[in-house]
Amino acid sequence: QAxxxxxxxxxxxxxxxxxxxxxxxxxxxxxxLHNRSIAxxxxxIAEHGGDGDFIRTESMEEFVASLxxxxxxxxxxxxxxxxxxxxxxxxxxMEPGDIIIDGGNSLYxxxxxxxxxMSERGLNFVGAGISGGEEGALNGPSIMPGGxxxxxxSLGPMLESIAAxxxxxxxxxxxxADGSGHFVxxxxxxxxxxxxxxxxxxxxxMRKALDLPVSEIAxxxxxxxxxxxxxxxxxxxxxxLGQVDAATGKPLVDVIVDQAGxxxxxxxxxxxxxxxxIPVTGIGEAVFARALSSAADQRKQAQGxxxxxxxxxxxxxxxxxxxxxxxxxxxxxVAYAQGFDQIKAGSIEYxxxxxxxDLATIWRGGCIIRAKFLxxxxxxxxxxxxxxxxxxxxxxREAVENAVDSWRRVVSTATLMGIxxxxxxxxxxxxxxxxxxxxxxxxxxxxxxxxxxxxxxxIDKDGSFxxxxxxxx
Ligand code: ATR
Numbered sequence: 100q101a102x103x104x105x106x107x108x109x110x111x112x113x114x115x116x117x118x119x120x121x122x123x124x125x126x127x128x129x130x131x132l133h134n135r136s137i138a139x140x141x142x143x144i145a146e147h148g149g150d151g152d153f154i155r156t157e158s159m160e161e162f163v164a165s166l167x168x169x170x171x172x173x174x175x176x177x178x179x180x181x182x183x184x185x186x187x188x189x190x191x192x193m194e195p196g197d198i199i200i201d202g203g204n205s206l207y208x209x210x211x212x213x214x215x216x217m218s219e220r221g222l223n224f225v226g227a228g229i230s231g232g233e234e235g236a237l238n239g240p241s242i243m244p245g246g247x248x249x250x251x252x253s254l255g256p257m258l259e260s261i262a263a264x265x266x267x268x269x270x271x272x273x274x275x276a277d278g279s280g281h282f283v284x285x286x287x288x289x290x291x292x293x294x295x296x297x298x299x300x301x302x303x304x305m306r307k308a309l310d311l312p313v314s315e316i317a318x319x320x321x322x323x324x325x326x327x328x329x330x331x332x333x334x335x336x337x338x339x340l341g342q343v344d345a346a347t348g349k350p351l352v353d354v355i356v357d358q359a360g361x362x363x364x365x366x367x368x369x370x371x372x373x374x375x376x377i378p379v380t381g382i383g384e385a386v387f388a389r390a391l392s393s394a395a396d397q398r399k400q401a402q403g404x405x406x407x408x409x410x411x412x413x414x415x416x417x418x419x420x421x422x423x424x425x426x427x428x429x430x431x432x433v434a435y436a437q438g439f440d441q442i443k444a445g446s447i448e449y450x451x452x453x454x455x456x457d458l459a460t461i462w463r464g465g466c467i468i469r470a471k472f473l474x475x476x477x478x479x480x481x482x483x484x485x486x487x488x489x490x491x492x493x494x495x496r497e498a499v500e501n502a503v504d505s506w507r508r509v510v511s512t513a514t515l516m517g518i519x520x521x522x523x524x525x526x527x528x529x530x531x532x533x534x535x536x537x538x539x540x541x542x543x544x545x546x547x548x549x550x551x552x553x554x555x556x557x558i559d560k561d562g563s564f565x566x567x568x569x570x571x572x
Contacts, residue, residue: 105131105154105165107257108172110185112139116175117147118236119202119229122261124151133162163192170197171254178203186213195221198250202229206367207278207285211449214246214277223250226277228284230466231263239263241465242271243287245280263465270465275451282445283458286438289368289382291467293434296385296522298336301427304509307518309416313350317341323424330470359389368441375444380529381434384521410515419512425505430526432499435476436489437529456480490533499530
């Protein structure tokens with residue numbers, strides 16, 4: 100009979116789960132292992148038993164019994180019904196004060212529901228967003244735990260020790276109550292979608308507008324990675340573009356089917372943003388661009404639709420590459436500004452009190468959107484926690500103002516050459532909309548009052564007004 104000595108248990112030992120379990124073991128924790136099918140548990144011990152002190156368990160009962168109290172169990176199974184069923188099984192075996200952590204990509208509304216059900220049974224439920232993919236899980240992810248603040252006292256130090264560290268600070272902090280951790284992880288993924296789409300548009304322009312060979316484009320990204328754009332996604336872009344297909348000798352990117360998949364977190368971000376009334380246009384365009392890419396049949400039938408007269412390529416290639424870089428940077432600032440707006444709105448809606456500066460801090464390492472840039476965001480919120488928009492932080496304001504001429508040249512050139520740049524273009528339109536003194540919304544209010552007597556407000560006096568339009572009967 101196992102003694103209750105494991106400090107953490109991990110159930111669900113697919114790649115993410117087993118790597119997190121190994122990460123805990125490598126940090127000196129005794130880790131109880133459990134998986135529905137025992138083969139995965141045995142494989143972890145056979146292949147990685149040397150990582151540290153693992154306890155092999157077969158049944159859920161044995162697993163729970165092997166944990167010291169308060170018990171801490173990290174669930175790493177498939178999101179959705181599987182997670183619900185594992186939570187139920189665990190809850191039946193656990194005792195008040197024990198902690199259940201869902202480290203999967205759960206929808207934050209599911210986490211809110213589960214936390215409520217568990218707290219009614221005296222259990223602490225922590226929905227934790229974990230970013231960084233397989234590699235991050237093993238060597239240090241970015242961790243976004245929500246749930247009751249008390250649970251963080253016993254759990255936080257453990258999570259902080261296995262998280263990525265940047266400048267001596269862990270990429271993990273308590274985010275807020277119930278679903279807050281999964282909510283910010285969701286928006287993180289949405290920003291990741293936007294970032295990837297923007298990088299993709301920049302690549303497409305270098306190929307189609309400038310006719311640069313793929314290997315040279317890889318060099319451009321390598322070079323960009325030494326400056327303000329320094330980030331994991333730019334770094335891997337250079338790697339992907341540098342890859343040559345062994346079978347054909349072509350750049351690998353040219354033999355990959357151009358239809359982007361998605362698992363749903365980008366879509367969730369946009370759905371939530373629609374409900375909160377926050378324009379996340381960059382993320383939205385990124386999700387829709389993936390959808391368009393995947394509409395294979397429609398795309399095939401649309402081949403040959405007229406382009407109209409197209410402009411020629413920019414003559415100064417070097418200068419245009421510089422313009423693309425500036426447009427990418429400015430559009431990226433917009434995507435982050437919008438994502439942080441959504442987090443602020445979600446935090447108010449659900450009463451989470453999420454600190455944007457904390458997020459910038461814990462996203463600097465471990466996660467997919469890790470970037471030098473996040474230091475600047477952290478500084479911006481340190482200077483002014485009530486920042487109305489990231490675009491109004493002095494540093495970003497100046498950076499975008501310096502980039503805006505390039506941004507306009509890129510979007511107009513792309514349009515005149517018939518190259519799609521949905522994220523670049525909509526980010527620029529968002530910027531122009533945000534800074535506009537007057538918007539055509541006044542006309543929309545007039546239309547609404549005309550057909551539905553919805554009333555409008557006036558700029559020169561208080562109150563609601565309705566006009567007796569000539570169309571009124
Ligand atoms: P992968 O990440 O390899 O694609 P997955 O199908 O997403 O795998 O499953 C991830 C984990 O969830 C696995 O550990 C899986 O257990 P098995 O190895 O036994 O398949 C676990 N899992 C999926 N559904 C489950 C359920 N209903 N109950 C318990 N564990 C489940």
